[in-house]
Amino acid sequence: RVTSRPRAALNMAAHLVVGTEVVRPASGRREELRAAIAAADVVHLHIVHSYWLPPRWLFREIAAARTPVVWTLHDQWIMTGRCAQPGTCRLWEDGCPRCPDLQAYPPARVDNAARVFTRRREDIAALR
Numbered sequence: 001r002v003t004s005r006p007r008a009a010l011n012m013a014a015h016l017v018v019g020t021e022v023v024r025p026a027s028g029r030r031e032e033l034r035a036a037i038a039a040a041d042v043v044h045l046h047i048v049h050s051y052w053l054p055p056r057w058l059f060r061e062i063a064a065a066r067t068p069v070v071w072t073l074h075d076q077w078i079m080t081g082r083c084a085q086p087g088t089c090r091l092w093e094d095g096c097p098r099c100p101d102l103q104a105y106p107p108a109r110v111d112n113a114a115r116v117f118t119r120r121r122e123d124i125a126a127l128r
Contacts, residue, residue, distance in 0.1 A: 011051040019112030021054040063126040081117030
C-alpha cells in the first residue's frame with residue numbers, strides 16, 4: 001500500500017471540493033515509489049483515481065524518471081475531466097465544460113471538470 005487509509009480519506013474529501021486528490025504519500029513511501037519507478041523497465045498503470053495518491057503527482061514522477069508507460073484502461077476516467085463512467089455524456093469531447101452529474105463516481109461537490117480535464121491532458125502528454 002502506497003498511502004495510508006487516513007491519507008486516502010483526506011484525498012476523498014479533497015476530491016469532493018477541488019476535483020482531484022491532493023495528499024501525497026508519506027515521505028518514506030514517496031521515496032520507495034520514486035525508486036521503484038526509476039528502476040522499472042516500464043510502469044504499467046491501471047486505475048489511478050481511487051483516492052490513494054494524486055494522479056498528477058504520479059504522472060510527474062513517472063515523467064521525471066522518463067520510464068515508459070503502458071496503461072490498461074478499466075474505465076473512461078482518462079478521457080474525462082472527472083468521472084470514470086460518463087454513460088451517455090459526451091461533454092468530454094469538448095473539454096468537460098460543465099459536469100451534468102456531480103454524483104457520478106467519483107462524486108464531487110464542486111464542478112472543476114474543465115480545469116482538471118486541461119491539467120490531465122498536460123500531465124498525460126508528458127508521459128512516454
